[in-house]
Amino acid sequence: MSKAEVILLDCWISPFCMRVKIALEEKGVAYESQAEDLFGGKSELLLTSNPHGKVPVLLHNAKPVSESAIIVAYIDETWSSSPLLPPCAYGRAQARFWADYIDKKVFDAGKAIFMSKGEAVEVGKKDFIEIIKTLENALGDKDFFNGDTFGFVDIIGIAMTSWFPAYEKFGSFKLEDHCPKFSAWIKRSSQRESVAKVIPEAEKVIEFVTMFRKMMGAED
């Protein structure tokens, strides 16, 4: 096994892994990414490091941390300069609430769009836009969910937007037409070096999701 201090058990297309990489990049922490083949066969290391057997897993001096939001919090606490969470307990509770909301809602709503057909796509699209509008309200007039600086909720959220080009394609819509403020936040966040480095190109994501939905049994 690699002797690197920080290893990420990773998969390039997983938005959950992207969160961890963005956090590490933001903090300037050197790490080694070990690609897992989620379809071909998970590594022994992954299966023994995480009771759920899922990526991402962060190994810090061989000690495993699992669950992307927990990993990002761990990174924030361990490399504590430029904190990702606000200083006061109430601000942190609000940040954790919105990270939890994103976790509960966004991925499943997007999946409902690309796995459906006919009328169900329209329903999926409507639900998805409602969820993004709720997030837009939470963002308000701030540059970032964290206020003036890019923080915890921004990292949790921006990684999920990597799959939005696929939702837009299969749902035949442009999010910008419905949620301009949220789209502006996506553009603003995507200009950060950490985000630009980690999020794959839209075409590659669309190509993957096209293959993925067929594999999951979506009809056309």
Place this chain on the structure above:
Amino acid sequence: MADEVVLLDFWPSPFGMRLRIALAEKGIKHEYKEEDLKNKSPLLLKSNPVHKKIPVLIHNGKPVSESLIALQYIDETWNDNAPLLPSDPYLRSQAKFWAEFVDKKVADFGRKVCMTKGEEQEAAKNGLLDCIELLEGELGEKPYFGGETLGFVDVTLVPCYGWLSVYEKFGNFSIEAEHPVFIAWGKRCLQKKSVSKSLPDQQKLYDFVVQLRKRHEIE
């Protein structure tokens, strides 16, 4: 200025029980407000407009929703005694991992054991037993998940222990037989006043589920 703490709750809720225990552990004076979930109060709807669910902790007028988030808030705000989370980042991440495991899996399986039948109920029973086995492994030889004292995982999980005899009755199985370590841990937690006064009477819980099943026409 004195702190004003209000807990919006519903007596059978395992999620609400977590906050009751934490507030009792820390000796935090608060007002308990029972919600009628069929007729939610304007205060609840205003305090948790996104999910409209209990529990909600309101501290000096500011609401915190989602039980694990509120537990962390309580721990960070009243940080002078009875810490729930350790200070070491790695140990904190492990505690949060297992609390989340309990939150996502155990409560859901428990609910399904009570509210379903046939194959779905069988699957839920097996799921619950698998979870308890994994948790026993994590507990190991420690008296509590938090080590020598009640911690984040203990507070998150013990309400499910509070529902145990109800799961066993409706699921027609014995958890105690297979998992003595879990039972011993539960009994140990119940010796603490903060826990025993926060968990409802099991007969009352049983009667509640009987009514709920009738309303949902499950028999």
